[in-house]
Amino acid sequence: MRKIALIAAMSENRVLGKDNKLVWELPADWENFRRVTAGQAFVMGRVSYESEDMLFSDRLNVILSRRPQLELPEGFERAPDLPAALDLLADEETVFILGGGQVFAQSLPLASYLYLTIVHHEFEGDAFFPPVDWSQWEMVRSVFHPVDDRHAYPFSLQEFSRILPAPKG
Numbered sequence: 001m002r003k004i005a006l007i008a009a010m011s012e013n014r015v016l017g018k019d020n021k022l023v024w025e026l027p028a029d030w031e032n033f034r035r036v037t038a039g040q041a042f043v044m045g046r047v048s049y050e051s052e053d054m055l056f057s058d059r060l061n062v063i064l065s066r067r068p069q070l071e072l073p074e075g076f077e078r079a080p081d082l083p084a085a086l087d088l089l090a091d092e093e094t095v096f097i098l099g100g101g102q103v104f105a106q107s108l109p110l111a112s113y114l115y116l117t118i119v120h121h122e123f124e125g126d127a128f129f130p131p132v133d134w135s136q137w138e139m140v141r142s143v144f145h146p147v148d149d150r151h152a153y154p155f156s157l158q159e160f161s162r163i164l165p166a167p168k169g
């Protein structure tokens with residue numbers, strides 16, 4: 001079965017962002033994101049697509065939007081719902097879902113793998129990662145990164161695999 005992976009950075013209180021921006025700057029998290037997602041196709045919500053912080057796939061970016069008139073550049077395709085987005089990527093071994101909050105909430109039940117950066121701080125925000133039932137997940141990796149010259153907050157790069165198979169997506 002193909003891997004449906006969610007990749008997100010969130011604070012201890014599950015904040016993903018505010019005013020369509022990230023609320024931290026963590027270069028080592030971007031580097032990890034680039035390493036993990038290299039060469040893969042992405043799915044993201046239209047709001048995240050419009051964020052100045054968003055990083056795009058050089059392969060294919062599927063943008064979830066109910067707006068048929070949405071104009072997208074080359075390398076981007078609109079999908080009117082999540083099943084249509086996954087259909088567009090039916091041949092991919094791995095699909096990376098990049099958020100934001102609305103899209104994570106809908107896709108978490110389909111996910112088989114989570115790449116989560118936990119920023120060890122509480123922030124104010126207006127987009128949140130959904131609550132996770134951790135009894136369904138086992139931790140595969142956790143690497144702690146302390147505060148340093150480039151990073152104002154400590155964070156952990158974590159990976160989780162679903163214990164029971166996710167519904168077919």
Ligand SMILES: NC(=O)c1ccc[n+]([C@@H]2O[C@H](COP(=O)([O-])OP(=O)(O)OC[C@H]3O[C@@H](n4cnc5c(N)ncnc54)[C@H](OP(=O)(O)O)[C@@H]3O)[C@@H](O)[C@H]2O)c1
Pocket residue numbers: 007008009010015016017018019020021022044045046047048049051053064065066067079080081082098099100101102103104106127
């Ligand atoms: N920290 C992180 O890892 C991370 C990652 C990504 C984003 N973010 C943050 O998350 C925030 C954005 O998240 P958000 O929840 O506001 O928005 P979002 O999930 O990025 O996008 C929501 C939009 O996606 C479309 N959409 C959602 N579900 C759909 C469905 N089932 N079918 C068709 N279209 C659908 C709709 O677009 P239309 O209105 O066009 O129909 C909807 O308005 C920002 O603050 C951003 O910085 C953080």
